[in-house]
């Protein structure tokens with residue numbers, strides 16, 4: 164049986180294939196802490212934490228951090244780095260469609276498009292799990308692609324960039340019918356060897372997410388156009404949704 168794509172691409176190739184699109188995580192963490200007004204010592208879960216880019220700086224700031232991810236490889240990288248840097252984080256290998264810890268967290272973070280991998284029913288299940296795992300008044304931050312840009316065709320891009328390990332070709336296509344974006348990344352190393360992976364994710368509109376969050380007992384408090392707190396506009400770089408558990 165073929166394994167679903169999200170179980171295959173998040174491995175040791177990921178940093179090379181996706182790293183060039185990442186922003187400075189230390190800066191992002193500083194922004195997130197500000198956007199959420201996170202009180203010191205708050206308990207935070209990073210859902211789809213990957214190699215701990217945000218979990219580790221958050222823990223360094225004194226937050227009690229749980230990093231959840233399905234990929235052994237990504238968690239392995241996270242564990243190694245946390246050990247090296249003396250960061251104390253609880254790493255949990257679990258599927259976000261199953262992970263629930265009732266009323267445990269002050270905040271839940273889903274960063275760098277770590278939501279929307281599955282079908283609508285399963286994506287909504289993830290939001291339901293988040294609602295259950297947050298304390299009353301707890302906050303969810305979703306950092307996502309901007310669906311309005313996708314619908315306008317602005318997400319359909321193709322670029323090749325020079326990276327330290329070769330040339331990276333990035334191709335994104337937004338399917339208006341399914342409202343899913345497919346991102347293909349192909350790295351050609353100087354010796355001609357190619358590695359590639361493809362990413363397929365449902366891109367929700369603000370209205371769709373508002374409905375989904377509402378059905379799970381949450382309420383959207385604000386939508387930003389980036390983690391910098393820029394206004395959310397049709398052409399905004401990202402859609403950053405902040406919601407509270409009622």
Ligand SMILES: C[S@@+](CC[C@H](N)C(=O)[O-])C[C@H]1O[C@@H](n2cnc3c(N)ncnc32)[C@H](O)[C@@H]1O
Nearest residue numbers: 169173211212213232233234258259274275277
């Ligand atoms: C786009 S990466 C982002 C990682 C991290 N948030 C970051 O900013 O570096 C998405 C992450 O979600 C994880 N993931 C994919 N499917 C998952 C699932 N079903 N349950 C939990 N994590 C999953 C992947 O292993 C990967 O680490």
